[in-house]
Amino acid sequence: MLMFSPKAIGNYATRQGELNLVTGLDISRGKADFDSMQRSNVQQMQSAYVHATVPLSPTLSYVVGGRYAWVQDELKDAQAYPLGIDLDEDAHAFELGLNYRPSAEHRLYLRADDNFRFAKVDEQAYTPKGVFGLTPQTGRSYEAGWDWTLTSQTLRVSLYRLDLEDEIVFDPSAPTPEGGSFPGANVNADASRRYGASADWDWQITQALQLGLEYNYIDAEFTDGLNDGKQLSWVAEHTGRGYLSMDIAEHFQVFAEAIYTGDRFIEGDNGNEGDKLASYVLSNLALNYTRDAWLASLRIDNLFDKDYVSSGYYGGAWGDSYYSGRGRDIRFTVGYRF
Structure with a gap:
């Protein structure tokens, strides 16, 4: 993968406040x-x-933006496209939002965003027979939120709705591609809808001690097709995170966190026919050292060696398949900034 992403940022003073403009490729x-x-x-x-973020007054501004993208795939397959095939797709997205700051501590916002996703290189190469390229995934989201910022605390609360069409997923029940080595294929799924709410709170209790909590709720279901009204697989209704960061000496910091993932249907169980995967909590711990330009960290992920499923696929009568999550993982890193 090679990437080139130039970006230009401009800030301009106006009577109503600062106008911010970002353009890029x-x-x-x-x-x-x-x-x-x-x-x-x-x-x-x-x-x-x-x-662009455009001020209307010292307390009110609007956000507007857009993106256009084009993608080309040059596919070769000994059985599906022995002579090769070129696929071209394009997509666009727009954004419009409104920010209101009644005071320095409070921000209220509303926004609507389009989104899209093209199939990745490996997804395009494994599709059902007769499907020559996947349609770009498209969607639109609506969000409202409130940010409250004090000297020692920050609270962020938001509500949203996300509608998706032609979502790109792996469907284990889809026809296997010609010459495929395992059942299923990458497909464009039926339309779906997600309602969500999130809350994020950070508290600097003392100069040396910080606490943070985060909670996310998602109600996700299909809104079209054979599985209309069924829950989306691999989407947990409840997730959360909590962390504690403490400076224990001049250059040392201890960081601990717990990440919760609620129960969910295994990926591909779009008819909600099987049992849900159990919820789990992963605990991580780190000891960090900083001095001048040097940084060092000793981090232990999955501290208690919890067994969990990192990915899995619904197999129906054939049985489900699972990939186990990483066990206890210890890493030591050293860095120097210059």
């Missing part, structure tokens, strides 16, 4: 080879975007 080229399947894909992508 994202250019990439990626290649994937599947030697055992005699399949390969070269994907090239170009996109341009602009984003």
Whole structure:
């Protein structure tokens, strides 16, 4: 994967406040080879975007932006496209928002965003027979939120709705591609909708001690097709995180966190026919050292060696397949800033 992403940022003083303008390009080229399947894909992508924050008054501003992108896939497959095939897709997205700051401590906002996603190089190379390229995934979200910032505390609360069409997913029940080595394929899923709420609180209790809590709720279901009204697989209704950071000496800091993932249907169980995967909590611990330009960290992820499923796929009568999550993981890193 090669990427080039130049960006220009401008700030301009106006009578109502500062106008911020961001423009840029994202250019990439990626290649994937599947030697055992005699399949390969070269994907090239170009996109341009602009984003502006425009003040209407010292307390009120609006945000407007847009992005246009084009992608080309050069696919080769010994059975599906022995002579090769070129696929071209494009997509665009717009953003519009409103920010209101009645005081330095409070911010209220409303916004609507379009979004899109192209199939990745490996996703385009494993689709059902007769499907020549996946349609770009598109969606629109609506969000409202409130930020409250004090000297020692910050609270962020938001509500949102996200609608998706042609979501790109792996469906274990889809027809296997010609010459495929395992059941299922990458497909464009039926339309879906997500309602969500999140709350994030950080508290600097003392100069040396900081506490943080985060909670997320998602109600996600299909809104079209055979599974209309069913819950989306691999989406946990409840997730959360808590952390504690403490300076124990002049250059040393201890950081501890717990990450909660609620129960959910295994990926691909779009009909909600199987049992849900159990919820779990992962605990991480780190000892950090900073002095001048030097940084060092000793970090232990999954401190209690919890067994959990990092990914899994619904198999119906054939049985589900699982990939276990990483066990206790110890890492030591050293860095120097210059």
